[in-house]
Amino acid sequence: MRLTNLLPALALATTTSAWGFYGHKTVALLASRYLLPETSVFVQTYLYRGQTIMDAAVWADRYAHIPLGRYSKTWHYIDAQDDPPSVCEIKYNRDCAVSGSGCIVSALVNMTARIQDDALPWAQRAQALRFILHFLGDIHQPLHTEHKQLGGNRIKVLFHGQEANLHSVWDSRIIEAARGKPTERGIIGLTNELQDRIESGEYKDEKDDWKSCLNTTTAEECALVWAGGANKYICSYVLKDEVDGQELGGDYADGAVPIIEKSIAMAGYRLAGWLNMLVAGRDGLDEAENGGYYGWEVVDGRKEGVDEEDREINREIEENERKRAGGRKFEGVQVQH
Numbered sequence: 001m002r003l004t005n006l007l008p009a010l011a012l013a014t015t016t017s018a019w020g021f022y023g024h025k026t027v028a029l030l031a032s033r034y035l036l037p038e039t040s041v042f043v044q045t046y047l048y049r050g051q052t053i054m055d056a057a058v059w060a061d062r063y064a065h066i067p068l069g070r071y072s073k074t075w076h077y078i079d080a081q082d083d084p085p086s087v088c089e090i091k092y093n094r095d096c097a098v099s100g101s102g103c104i105v106s107a108l109v110n111m112t113a114r115i116q117d118d119a120l121p122w123a124q125r126a127q128a129l130r131f132i133l134h135f136l137g138d139i140h141q142p143l144h145t146e147h148k149q150l151g152g153n154r155i156k157v158l159f160h161g162q163e164a165n166l167h168s169v170w171d172s173r174i175i176e177a178a179r180g181k182p183t184e185r186g187i188i189g190l191t192n193e194l195q196d197r198i199e200s201g202e203y204k205d206e207k208d209d210w211k212s213c214l215n216t217t218t219a220e221e222c223a224l225v226w227a228g229g230a231n232k233y234i235c236s237y238v239l240k241d242e243v244d245g246q247e248l249g250g251d252y253a254d255g256a257v258p259i260i261e262k263s264i265a266m267a268g269y270r271l272a273g274w275l276n277m278l279v280a281g282r283d284g285l286d287e288a289e290n291g292g293y294y295g296w297e298v299v300d301g302r303k304e305g306v307d308e309e310d311r312e313i314n315r316e317i318e319e320n321e322r323k324r325a326g327g328r329k330f331e332g333v334q335v336q337h
Contacts (some may be wrong), residue, residue: 021187023175039278039280078144090114143167156246169253
């Protein structure tokens with residue numbers, strides 16, 4: 001496969017998008033460690049030259065905030081209308097219908113079908129890949145599976161003395177407080193740690209459970225399994241105790257870090273298995289174990305030139321980010337329920 005060396009590390013902007021750059025880029029990079037050779041080639045075929053799998057994994061948040069992509073905003077979550085902390089559960093017919101525009105489960109079903117459709121033009125299959133790379137991360141973030149207070153967006157809290165909302169704290173503030181700002185050096189370091197935990201550490205005995213539902217012909221069923229697992233954390237930790245108005249930068253954040261890191265690891269491992277199933281018809285995870293690479297090498301795209309549709313999208317994204325940031329570099333935008 002063609003790889004790109006990222007040394008020296010380039011600083012990335014702080015973000016409050018779903019899972020933050022830290023989460024989404026780590027999910028994608030970890031997945032790349034477990035891709036079968038033919039899957040890596042497939043992924044490269046649907047990425048532009050100079051665009052890494054990590055870059056592609058954060059595209060969907062930017063796309064959701066321009067007029068051309070606004071229809072996709074509701075695809076980043078599913079609104080479980082349950083009653084935490086007493087009851088946490090997802091019911092597809094009840095919860096996916098809340099927005100009226102689809103949810104992350106239906107979006108994953110749709111994009112899984114589209115990326116396999118040879119009749120679709122390259123640009124549409126490439127977009128399907130970018131959505132899948134992103135949504136496998138989102139569906140493992142607990143507050144992307146919860147309706148209460150707009151997925152925690154309306155729950156005001158303090159984090160190290162600064163005003164915040166619960167959703168943004170789980171998206172990025174906790175992991176950044178524990179790991180530092182999301183530099184590429186930091187992302188690769190976290191990815192290496194998570195890979196060690198999967199192969200020989202604390203996650204090793206859980207891998208069989210993580211890959212128990214990777215059948216792309218039953219995409220709805222598997223997506224609901226993943227979302228349901230994330231939603232359980234709402235009752236067991238996220239909203240177990242009263243958090244409204246509370247300072248969350250101490251013991252609460254310390255307890256959340258293992259949940260966040262494990263969730264990111266699950267997302268990356270499952271993303272690799274999902275892509276392998278799409279391309280090779282098998283999850284390939286056992287084949288890739290212990291043979292994956294570590295360090296600064298990242299899967300990079302091969303397609304020369306930019307498709308006209310993406311050129312227009314990129315223009316809108318750049319203009320939108322200039323307006324939001326007052327001319328500064330993009331700092332992420334939160335997908336609001």
